[in-house]
Amino acid sequence: MKTNCFFYNKSIKKYSITPNGVIMSKSHSNIALIKYWGKHSNKIQIPLNSSISYSLGKVYTVTRLIYQEKKKITYLKVFFSGKEKTSFLPKILKFFYRISFYCSYLRNFNFIIETSNTFPHSCGIASSASSMSALALCIMKIEKKLVSSLKEDFFFKKASFLARLGSGSACRSIYPGLVVWGYHQSIEGSSNLYAIPYPYEVHSIFTKIEDTILIIDDNPKKILSSKGHQLMNNHPYARERFKYANQNMNRLISILKRGDFQEFGELIEHEALTLHAMIMTSRPYFLCMKANTLNVIHMVWDFRKQNNKNIYFTLDAGANVHLLYPIQEKTSIIKWIYSDLFFYCKKIIESFCL
Template identity: 80%
Template sequence: MDQFFYYRKKKYSINSNGVFTKKSFSNIALIKYWGKQKNRIQIPLNSSISYSLENVYTVTRLIYHLKEKKRNFSVRVFLSGKEKTSFIPKILEFFHRISFYCSYLRDFNFVIETENTFPHSSGIASSASSMSSLALCIMEIEKKLVPSLKEDFFFKKASFLARLGSGSACRSIYPGLVVWGGHKSIKGSNNLYAIPYPYQVHPIFTKMGDTILVIDETPKQISSSKGHQLMNCNPYAKERFKCANKNMDRLISILKRGDLQDFGELIEHEALSLHAMIMTSSPYFLCMKPNTLNVLDKVWDFRKQSRKNIYFTLDAGANVHLLYPLQEKKFIMKLINNDLSSYCKKIIESFCI
């Protein structure tokens, strides 16, 4: 199936230089992906599903110039106007991975200008939005080379390429609920690219708020790539993968029924399971901070007392996503501003798109 995305090079004419700008949203996983197959590039060991998030995105501007001679890849990278040479090795690794499918990349010099609306490398999926926006820019070049490219192929290949840069990036190609990883109960799901969730969703889950409490803006102490590798020797990994796939079956039913309490229980269990894997790896490490735990405790207490539908989830970091129906936002934002704001450095109001 990989061959399906191979660019069959023909003689082409393209302007000697050009620029494409694409915007891509971060995402928050409900069923978490943590662990990759050995000896395969970015293939998950369980299926995952996420919401894409409004107001939490990356804008990437890809400037290209045709080279006279094909040599190694040529890339310069800027983040918020400042050159970032430290980003180049990851971009070059990404270009090498996708060069079989995008052979035209060797024909150009590239300048990548990127900007986030949220802290970079702090566990809010900045690699997902940045790699997906870059993949979309690259596909715009391919579309210029092949004007007959179909829209469905454009987005499938963009998701396929984004995955090779950052696994969860393949889900950021699409809005709404997005699935990555083959699952027997989800038609069309596969390990190579993400697909929009194909089944019925109760209206309550199409209008969900997501407020991010930024508790720690500093880069994570260990990269997600390293964390995934540690699952290869985690004694609880096999049970975790089984549990994640069972939870996907549960979520399919929940999304159809519109059961908010079951939804909240499931996503909180998933978040804590992810952090349990992090804390039981070898070497073990801890992503949560004291204020992360303070927030979780406050949310539990508040929900018990108010009976409002507010639930948390976390990626592999200290920052907390609070999910709730938008119809309850006014009441919940009052809680956040009055009782939770003191625990965090920044509050990002968003919603699931």
């Protein structure tokens, strides 16, 4: 589908919508296996390589979108966990401006956004992904009220398209399970404009994976991901990174079909470390990992070697660690996590891959 497919069609027969109302949506965070880091400088939120992620259970955003028909005064307010957050307004206003071309009906309303997370925001657990996707779903529910004939497939594709304009990885949070964003020649239906559910065979071992998240640092990141993406434009190793990311996607397609968990784990760890290598070698360079991030990584490597367990880590662009392992091995692994790793983190979140 092309961009013009997502314009709100004024010629379609409309249905009435109450001038004031409340829409609610819930959207999960996600953890990328093949990382997206770098986007086209002359296009809005278009990735330079494809990515794939798991959406995560128990780690989500709930958003209430209160809409009120405009009269004389125009306003937009944002509340996070019950407190007004004016610091969120610039990003939300930019998002509404971008999507207004595709959702012209938004210009008729004022909005109050009330949102809350089950996890810390802005610390590298894809809070912008879950928050922007939840907001995009709310907006599409308004459109569904206006055009009740919207088909489900189009509803979610446009929700993903809109979410991308707020936060790139947000487009993947529209769907559960394994989700692909970015065109890849080996993945039918893949697109730079929106995400799609992973369309190919997945071995049963990858359908029930635990994700235990270690919160090493719950403070907001000093360097926003948007800045990190910009730094890839003149990065000395960017070209090789994008080439290997696409090769790794091909490898992962084969791994997901065969069910080789060790190869899966080694690939996602390599992807995570490559992401941080790009961060550390950009100009200007910076660090997202903390000392305890490295301590946990070494502990995981030692435990895996000594106990022959299928536990592997991955990282977003932050200090916190995601530990992925099959549900069949949960009993012994979760016990070890609490006994040996709790010392290194501020909080442990027991999640799972949807």
